Structures are given as structure tokens and as C-alpha cells.
Amino acid sequence: MKAFLAASWRIAAKDLRIELRTKEVVVTTGLFALLVVVLSSLAFYLSKGLSERIAPGVLWVAIAFAGVMAVGRSWERERDNQVLRALLLAPMPRGALFIGKLIANLAFVFAIEAIVLPLTALFFHVDLLPILGMLLALLVLGTVGFVAAGTLFGALSARSTSARDLVLSLVVFPLIAPALLGAVVATRDLFAGASLAELLGWIRALAAFDLIFLAAGVALFDPLLAD
Numbered sequence: 001m002k003a004f005l006a007a008s009w010r011i012a013a014k015d016l017r018i019e020l021r022t023k024e025v026v027v028t029t030g031l032f033a034l035l036v037v038v039l040s041s042l043a044f045y046l047s048k049g050l051s052e053r054i055a056p057g058v059l060w061v062a063i064a065f066a067g068v069m070a071v072g073r074s075w076e077r078e079r080d081n082q083v084l085r086a087l088l089l090a091p092m093p094r095g096a097l098f099i100g101k102l103i104a105n106l107a108f109v110f111a112i113e114a115i116v117l118p119l120t121a122l123f124f125h126v127d128l129l130p131i132l133g134m135l136l137a138l139l140v141l142g143t144v145g146f147v148a149a150g151t152l153f154g155a156l157s158a159r160s161t162s163a164r165d166l167v168l169s170l171v172v173f174p175l176i177a178p179a180l181l182g183a184v185v186a187t188r189d190l191f192a193g194a195s196l197a198e199l200l201g202w203i204r205a206l207a208a209f210d211l212i213f214l215a216a217g218v219a220l221f222d223p224l225l226a227d
Contacts, residue, residue, distance in 0.1 A: 011100025041123035056187035071150035142183030
């Protein structure tokens with residue numbers, strides 16, 4: 001287990017160092033998410049009451065599309081110069097490669113969310129302070145599952161020679177639809193004043209989705225990438 005965790009951290013640290021030098025993933029996908037929020041606010045903002053019902057959908061649409069783009073770009077790096085093949089030949093469990101990429105991708109998506117969340121609150125005039133703790137918990141639970149699914153199948157798109165983004169989108173979005181729907185509804189209810197007891201069912205569903213895809217990623221990563 002110690003060797004597994006060490007290998008996972010080395011993979012994650014590699015991606016994080018590259019991102020700190022290039023700023024490629026967070027900046028490009030963050031600008032896309034910002035554009036989604038700004039255009040949505042111009043198109044849909046009519047009143048404060050209506051904005052609180054629209055803001056959760058805008059928030060999660062921006063996060064989902066930007067997150068899938070970020071995952072795709074992180075795997076695209078591994079495709080250059082046969083880096084992915086070298087990683088698969090390295091003396092480490094392939095599950096460690098999945099966990100390492102997952103940690104890095106989560107860091108990218110959380111950075112995007114740190115940009116998108118306050119801007120959504122600003123443009124849609126939503127006061128987040130009273131619900132910030134529960135909202136952050138929903139963001140984490142909703143993000144882990146779809147980033148795990150994206151990381152798992154993003155490796156397959158990296159090995160594809162054409163239409164990589166299309167392959168990733170076609171595979172990932174149907175899989176993550178239940179988690180996104182649950183996250184949107186839970187966030188909408190939270191904005192409407194729902195209590196923890198009322199949100200508990202959605203929290204359990206999101207946590208179950210996360211556990212399923214984390215376990216599936218570790219178990220299936222090796223056979224999915226087998227030659």
C-alpha cells in the first residue's frame with residue numbers, strides 16, 4: 001500500500017509541476033467556464049428569485065464541461081512522445097497511475113471551481129455565506145465522481161488517434177448524468193433553503209456514486225488499457 005500511494009503521488013506531482021509551469025489546463029478551461037457563467041447570466045437573469053433557481057444549473061454546467069475539458073487535456077499530455085506507453089511499462093501498479101491522474105485532475109477542477117463559484121454568486125446575486133459549508137460539501141461529492149469517470153475513460157481517448165474529445169464526451173457524459181442531476185437538484189434545494197435532513201438522500205447518492213467510480217477506476221484501469 002505504501003508503494004502504491006508513493007507511485008500515485010509521483011504521478012500527481014508530475015502533472016501538478018507541469019501545470020504550475022505552463023498554466024495550460026486551468027487557465028484555458030477556467031476561461032471557458034467563466035464564459036459560460038457570464039453568457040448565462042446575461043441570457044437568464046430576470047429577477048433575484050428566479051436567479052437562485054437558475055444558478056445551480058449554470059454552476060454545474062460550467063463545472064462539468066470545463067472539468068471534462070481539463071481531464072482530456074491532462075491525458076493529451078501523456079499521448080505526446082508515447083509518454084502513456086512509458087507510464088504503462090513503468091514498474092508500478094496501473095491503479096496507481098489512475099489514482100495519481102485522478103488527484104491531479106481533481107486539483108485542476110477544484111481550481112476551476114474556486115473561480116466559477118464566486119463569479120456565479122456575483123452574477124446571479126446569490127448570497128453563499130449562510131450555505132457555504134454545505135455547498136462546498138456538495139461540490140466535492142459531485143466533482144469526485146465525474147472526475148473519476150473522466151479520468152478512467154480519458155486514458156482510452158488518449159490512445160485514440162482521432163476524435164479524442166468526441167470519444168471522451170460520448171462515453172463520460174452518459175455515465176456522469178446521474179451524479180450531475182443529483183448535484184444540480186441538491187444545490188437547487190440548498191439555495192431554496194433545504195435543511196441537511198432534506199439533502200441527506202442526495203448526499204448519500206453522490207457518495208455512493210463516488211465510491212463506485214473510484215473502485216471501478218482502480219479495478220478496470222488495467223484491463224481497459226491492456227493491449
